[in-house]
Each structure stands twice: as C-alpha cells, then as structure tokens.
Amino acid sequence: MMQLPFSDCELDELTLPDGELIYSFRSLVFDSWLNWNDALPSCMEERQQLDEEICSNIVKLASNLHSFHQSLPDYRQLTKSPFKVTRWWDPTDRDERWNSGSACLFSMIDYSATDLVRLIQKKTELAVTPVSKRYVEAYLPDA
Numbered sequence: 001m002m003q004l005p006f007s008d009c010e011l012d013e014l015t016l017p018d019g020e021l022i023y024s025f026r027s028l029v030f031d032s033w034l035n036w037n038d039a040l041p042s043c044m045e046e047r048q049q050l051d052e053e054i055c056s057n058i059v060k061l062a063s064n065l066h067s068f069h070q071s072l073p074d075y076r077q078l079t080k081s082p083f084k085v086t087r088w089w090d091p092t093d094r095d096e097r098w099n100s101g102s103a104c105l106f107s108m109i110d111y112s113a114t115d116l117v118r119l120i121q122k123k124t125e126l127a128v129t130p131v132s133k134r135y136v137e138a139y140l141p142d143a
C-alpha cells in the first residue's frame with residue numbers, strides 16, 4: 001500500500017532499515033544525481049532484504065561516486081543525470097560485492113571507461129575496473 005503523496009506505484013517508495021519511509025527516486029546522498037532506484041533491485045521482495053549494512057554500503061559507495069562527480073569540470077552545468085547505472089545491489093548474487101551493495105556497474109555521458117578509471121582512481125579510494133568501452137565497475141576496496 002502506497003503511503004507517500006507523489007507515489008505512482010509501490011516501487012516509488014522505500015522503507016529504510018531505520019524505519020524511515022522515503023521516495024525511491026530520492027538522491028542517495030545530498031545533491032547527487034544517483035538515486036535509490038539506481039541502487040535497488042526492481043523486485044519488491046528483494047528490496048525487503050535491505051538491511052543496515054547493505055544500506056550503509058550503498059550510501060558509502062554513492063558518496064564516493066558523488067564526490068568524484070563533483071570534481072569534474074562539467075558538474076555544475078548538468079540538467080539531467082550523466083550516470084547510467086545498470087547494476088548495483090543484487091541480493092541474489094553469490095558474490096559478496098554485489099549482494100552487499102558494495103559494487104556498482106555504470107557509465108557516464110561523455111566519458112569512456114578508460115577516462116572513468118583514471119579519474120576515479122585519482123579522486124577517490126574506490127577500486128575501479130573497466131568492463132567495456134563505456135562501463136566500469138566501481139566498488140568499495142574493503143569489500
């Protein structure tokens with residue numbers, strides 16, 4: 001049952017582990033283009049597995065990616081998200097990076113995977129691996 005006024009469907013809402021009810025299209029960290037929908041699976045049953053540790057990992061990874069993004073010269077003039085996130089938290093994956101929310105597969109408009117690897121490693125402590133010409137996997141190094 002939807003509880004927030006601007007929700008169109010159940011997937012628009014998310015109850016965080018601390019009990020706070022938020023919109024899933026809300027930014028993961030303040031002023032970021034990355035939002036909860038980028039990090040969450042599209043299945044309600046899987047979303048219910050979100051716990052404090054996974055939530056913390058998602059926010060920590062998003063904070064690092066947001067800090068990196070803020071350092072780019074084109075950050076201020078954007079009017080829509082430059083991120084295309086194709087995978088983040090996957091509770092069905094056996095790999096701990098993916099089932100703990102510690103990894104993210106994404107691309108950014110106007111940047112190649114090589115550019116992203118170089119820039120992210122220079123600006124953050126994240127581990128980054130190119131997976132195609134445009135996409136990189138970024139993850140928390142202690143995961």
